[in-house]
Amino acid sequence: MTALETIRAALAHAASRLGASDVEVALERPRDPTHGDVATNLALTLAKTLGQKPRAIAERLVATLELPPGLVRKTEIAGPGFINFFLAGEQVVGVLPSIIAAGKDYGKSDVGRKAKVNVEFVSANPTGPLHVGHGRGAALGDGIAALLAWTGWSVTREFYVNDAGTQIDKMARSLWARVQQQAGRPGAIPEGGYHGEYLNELAATILKKEGKRFADLPEDEGVRRSREIGVSAQRAEQDQDLREFGVRFDVVSRESTIYERRLIDATLAELAAKGHTFEADGALWLRTTALGDDKDRVLKKSDGTYTYLVPDIAYHRDKHQRGFVKAIDVWGADHHGYIPRMRAALQALGYPGDFFHVEIVQLVRVMRGGEEVRFSKRSGEFVSLRDLFEETGVDAARYFFLMKRGDSQFVFDVDLAKSQTEENPVFYVQMGHARMSGIFRVAGREPGSVRADGVDLSVLTQPEEIELVKELAEFPDVLRRAAAAYEPHRVTGYLEGLARIAHAWYHKYRVLGEPEEAARLVLARAVQQVLATGLSLLGIRAPERM
RNA sequence: GCGCCCGUAGCUCAGGUGGAUAGAGCAGCAGCCUUCUAAGCUGUUGGUCGGAGGUUCGAAUCCUCCCGGGCGCACCA
Numbered sequence: 001m002t003a004l005e006t007i008r009a010a011l012a013h014a015a016s017r018l019g020a021s022d023v024e025v026a027l028e029r030p031r032d033p034t035h036g037d038v039a040t041n042l043a044l045t046l047a048k049t050l051g052q053k054p055r056a057i058a059e060r061l062v063a064t065l066e067l068p069p070g071l072v073r074k075t076e077i078a079g080p081g082f083i084n085f086f087l088a089g090e091q092v093v094g095v096l097p098s099i100i101a102a103g104k105d106y107g108k109s110d111v112g113r114k115a116k117v118n119v120e121f122v123s124a125n126p127t128g129p130l131h132v133g134h135g136r137g138a139a140l141g142d143g144i145a146a147l148l149a150w151t152g153w154s155v156t157r158e159f160y161v162n163d164a165g166t167q168i169d170k171m172a173r174s175l176w177a178r179v180q181q182q183a184g185r186p187g188a189i190p191e192g193g194y195h196g197e198y199l200n201e202l203a204a205t206i207l208k209k210e211g212k213r214f215a216d217l218p219e220d221e222g223v224r225r226s227r228e229i230g231v232s233a234q235r236a237e238q239d240q241d242l243r244e245f246g247v248r249f250d251v252v253s254r255e256s257t258i259y260e261r262r263l264i265d266a267t268l269a270e271l272a273a274k275g276h277t278f279e280a281d282g283a284l285w286l287r288t289t290a291l292g293d294d295k296d297r298v299l300k301k302s303d304g305t306y307t308y309l310v311p312d313i314a315y316h317r318d319k320h321q322r323g324f325v326k327a328i329d330v331w332g333a334d335h336h337g338y339i340p341r342m343r344a345a346l347q348a349l350g351y352p353g354d355f356f357h358v359e360i361v362q363l364v365r366v367m368r369g370g371e372e373v374r375f376s377k378r379s380g381e382f383v384s385l386r387d388l389f390e391e392t393g394v395d396a397a398r399y400f401f402l403m404k405r406g407d408s409q410f411v412f413d414v415d416l417a418k419s420q421t422e423e424n425p426v427f428y429v430q431m432g433h434a435r436m437s438g439i440f441r442v443a444g445r446e447p448g449s450v451r452a453d454g455v456d457l458s459v460l461t462q463p464e465e466i467e468l469v470k471e472l473a474e475f476p477d478v479l480r481r482a483a484a485a486y487e488p489h490r491v492t493g494y495l496e497g498l499a500r501i502a503h504a505w506y507h508k509y510r511v512l513g514e515p516e517e518a519a520r521l522v523l524a525r526a527v528q529q530v531l532a533t534g535l536s537l538l539g540i541r542a543p544e545r546m
Numbered sequence: 547g548c549g550c551c552c553g554u555a556g557c558u559c560a561g562g563u564g565g566a567u568a569g570a571g572c573a574g575c576a577g578c579c580u581u582c583u584a585a586g587c588u589g590u591u592g593g594u595c596g597g598a599g600g601u602u603c604g605a606a607u608c609c610u611c612c613c614g615g616g617c618g619c620a621c622c623a
Binding site for chain 2: 283295497
């Protein structure tokens with residue numbers, strides 16, 4: 001148990017003795033060193049529930065607090081009711097052995113208690129290549145999934161294929177039109193169809209493989225086969241792009257199977273049985289206004305067909321029936337208006353309010369040479385994900401997508417992503433890792449062989465060294481908070497901060513050949529390891545050399 | 547017109563779920579290479595947190611209104 005964990009547990013225990021059980025104890029590292037090494041605002045947060053003044057609570061907390069001897073040098077109450085802890089000198093540096101001992105697992109926690117959570121992301125229609133917006137969703141969804149797994153959830157990464165709607169129909173007709181055109185016949189892309197060059201390429205492949213007689217098929221048959229071939233080709237291409245982007249899914253669900261498994265009828269029956277549907281104007285409605293939506297929604301249109309809401313409800317009902325206690329969906333901003341009705345529908349089914357959670361990803365604009373890059377030749381619209389990561393590299397693309405909050409509008413600076421200087425945050429962090437690795441390379445030592453046992457760490461007294469150790473100690477907390485908030489960008493921010501101190505330390509002090517060599521190797525190893533762990537959670541490589 | 551998101555340094559953005567004197571990075575300015583990567587480091591300039599009210603011990607953070615930007619508002623997906 002690290003010093004931080006000990007303090008956290010002791011505070012939680014003291015709080016429960018004051019009558020506040022099950023509290024989340026937040027520890028922070030004050031910016032101002034006169035505020036101690038570790039501080040908590042626990043007394044301030046308890047003020048409301050306990051109905052007492054923060055400073056009075058702080059005094060009672062400190063009085064009941066039981067800390068093992070030798071851990072804390074001084075405890076004080078400051079400002080409005082902060083409790084500041086000044087660690088005994090050897091304690092600060094004392095986290096290093098536990099970091100080394102935990103190795104690749106340093107920072108893991110079990111707050112998720114193995115509960116099943118489903119993270120659904122990308123879920124692009126199989127009508128064309130993935131664009132940069134999908135890339136942002138992919139990076140974010142994968143990052144959230146990794147953070148949840150890291151904090152003890154049992155995570156399933158899922159991709160949902162809308163393979164049954166009218167968009168697919170338009171893709172099929174567009175492809176058929178391209179086949180006709182290439183066979184020398186008139187063929188027009190339908191209204192709202194797909195004009196991208198990729199369908200021309202696919203049409204050429206089909207004609208090559210199937211021969212010209214494919215174009216002679218009756219229209220019904222031609223469109224039907226175009227649909228089959230098109231869907232499977234687009235899916236295969238999307239999978240390939242995602243694989244190269246470093247994203248893998250555990251489950252791919254298809255809208256068509258929702259129909260095949262008769263989940264539609266079962267879902268409608270359950271909604272009706274629970275009294276949430278009604279008929280009006282020849283249609284079947286869901287009374288979502290009773291659950292926070294601003295208007296009721298049609299389920300079954302007066303022409304007898306279903307709205308798209310129905311398979312979506314059925315799909316999420318299926319997630320619930322598969323045992324997930326949480327379903328997190330990553331959606332593009334253009335779907336955000338859809339959230340209230342979906343939430344209402346799932347509440348109508350009786351699921352808890354926190355079962356369904358949506359993370360919104362805003363659109364991505366791509367800048368190169370100071371100008372916005374709008375179109376991709378192949379896809380006919382937007383910049384494709386592949387174009388982007390082939391130009392910048394996967395590491396830079398993923399890092400850039402993750403360094404801002406998902407719901408912020410984001411300008412992707414291609415020139416910056418490609419630059420090999422400190423201005424580029426990915427490069428900067430990776431360089432930090434490479435530099436630590438370089439020390440071991442020159443020393444001729446395997447970093448993994450470093451042990452803290454028997455090393456006198458008390459020689460680590462330089463301000464940069466103390467700061468580095470404190471920063472390393474915060475890693476588990478950062479990951480916990482990032483996971484709880486579904487915010488991978490906190491991890492990139494943390495890594496940049498850690499790398500910054502590491503660069504400063506590296507620049508100012510030597511490791512090899514100094515009296516502090518053994519201790520500094522332990523520190524360098526810990527930094528290297530945490531940078532590597534953080535990067536790998538985000539799906540980014542940690543190179544040994546640049 | 548209604549709903550959701552956003553507005554923080556010249557630029558790009560953080561701000562740990564209401565806490566201590568609002569922070570980084572770029573850019574600007576001034577410096578630093580006999581060294582384990584200068585692919586880097588150090589110092590410094592720069593703020594009415596869009597505006598106005600409110601809630602309380604305390605607000606960039608919560609509430610109301612206004613201004614500005616984005617996205618949605620179908621018996622389309």
